[in-house]
Amino acid sequence: MKFSKILLLLVVLAMAFAFTGCGADTSALESQIAAAASKADAAAAAAEDASAAAVEAQAAAAEAMAEAADAKAQAAEAAGAASEEVAAAKAAAEAAQAEAEAAKAEAAAAKEAAAAAPAEEADMAMGEKTYADLTVCYPQLGAESDWRTANTASFKQTAEELGVNLIFSDAQQKQENQISAMRACIQQGVDVIALPPVVEDGWDAVLTEAKDAGIPVIVVDRSVSADESLYDAHIGSDMVVEGQRSADEMNRLLPDGGKIVELSGTTGSGAAVGRAEGFRQNLNDNIEIIDSQTGNFTTAEGKPVMEAFLKKYEGEIDGAFIHNDNMAIGAVEAMKAAGVEPGDIKIVSVDGTRGGFQLMIDGWVQADVECNPLLGPQVMEMALLLANGGKVEPKEQLTNETIYYPDEAEELLPSRLY
Numbered sequence: 001m002k003f004s005k006i007l008l009l010l011v012v013l014a015m016a017f018a019f020t021g022c023g024a025d026t027s028a029l030e031s032q033i034a035a036a037a038s039k040a041d042a043a044a045a046a047a048e049d050a051s052a053a054a055v056e057a058q059a060a061a062a063e064a065m066a067e068a069a070d071a072k073a074q075a076a077e078a079a080g081a082a083s084e085e086v087a088a089a090k091a092a093a094e095a096a097q098a099e100a101e102a103a104k105a106e107a108a109a110a111k112e113a114a115a116a117a118p119a120e121e122a123d124m125a126m127g128e129k130t131y132a133d134l135t136v137c138y139p140q141l142g143a144e145s146d147w148r149t150a151n152t153a154s155f156k157q158t159a160e161e162l163g164v165n166l167i168f169s170d171a172q173q174k175q176e177n178q179i180s181a182m183r184a185c186i187q188q189g190v191d192v193i194a195l196p197p198v199v200e201d202g203w204d205a206v207l208t209e210a211k212d213a214g215i216p217v218i219v220v221d222r223s224v225s226a227d228e229s230l231y232d233a234h235i236g237s238d239m240v241v242e243g244q245r246s247a248d249e250m251n252r253l254l255p256d257g258g259k260i261v262e263l264s265g266t267t268g269s270g271a272a273v274g275r276a277e278g279f280r281q282n283l284n285d286n287i288e289i290i291d292s293q294t295g296n297f298t299t300a301e302g303k304p305v306m307e308a309f310l311k312k313y314e315g316e317i318d319g320a321f322i323h324n325d326n327m328a329i330g331a332v333e334a335m336k337a338a339g340v341e342p343g344d345i346k347i348v349s350v351d352g353t354r355g356g357f358q359l360m361i362d363g364w365v366q367a368d369v370e371c372n373p374l375l376g377p378q379v380m381e382m383a384l385l386l387a388n389g390g391k392v393e394p395k396e397q398l399t400n401e402t403i404y405y406p407d408e409a410e411e412l413l414p415s416r417l418y
């Protein structure tokens, strides 16, 4: 009951009391007392599940009612009513008062419990969403690599553990499929869209549609070229830094310079663009990139690209910068077939997958620059924050990464998660 209502009730009671003068109106009195008792009951019931503030209001109401009944009993006594009636009225008023006290005590306990409850439960009391209320759309770009498989598993497993409803799809490396999946999710009114964009450009229209529908978007892994006002956060690797680190390793491996080839990732993807840019920024002047072709981040496409390089530049290639471990696996197959020995061509690869670690153990890869796919937990945390009206700050969230070397590969391989 609201306090304004309680006040109104008290005023009405006072007026009724003044109007009836000093008469001992026991039936009115009984119904007042009954009302007080039922308020106290309601307060006790509410204490079991409602917020402490609501319970407190109920207890205050019950107490006010009991006080009113008590006042009325005193008035009846002053008016000289029959002593049994007065005694009954007083006893009932006392009982109502006792119930009000009990309700107040329960309110205090409920308040204490609410203060001690974890933040998530407090949020629930305030009507905020929990993971179990969340529907997150993840239009995965494809299944091109072991990195991607690990990324998909991270999202599915995290969603299952947290109870998030995940709408997952596989766009098979086609931007139009990702856009269609996003539009379906917008139509469905999901809480949050997490987008791992296959390429950087061409997202403005669908991001605007999501924004207009009030659906927050988290860009995951690769970046988009769209204005950052069109999405709420980006979480992933700094692809330019990965390229710079790869160049530093190539400089170390070819101190006297040499000729190298580049097996690039998907054309137009943030990963390929950033890695190529960073690599060129740090590469020593005495190292020449004699060719660069895409292998689309897959083993199947990486192999023929390296086959062609080996034919075209026979005996000339000193090193290879390969944008991911799966293409490195394909490239090594081609090198083996062409009679190249491990270490003849220095390879710097990216990702740090088990496959990459095995290539290091076998002597083919000399440095593997880490790119972390296990983004599910962080993305779900961001999604919950955004679904409850919060902001991700800073908008750009970069993952902490390292470089792996052959001398530690054997020891680390068993503990690799992907």
Ligand code: AHR
Pocket: 144, 145, 146, 147, 148, 221, 222, 271, 297, 323, 324, 325, 326, 350, 351, 371
């Ligand atoms: O965008 C991350 C890249 O995409 C990974 O390096 C690669 O393996 C994946 O396919």
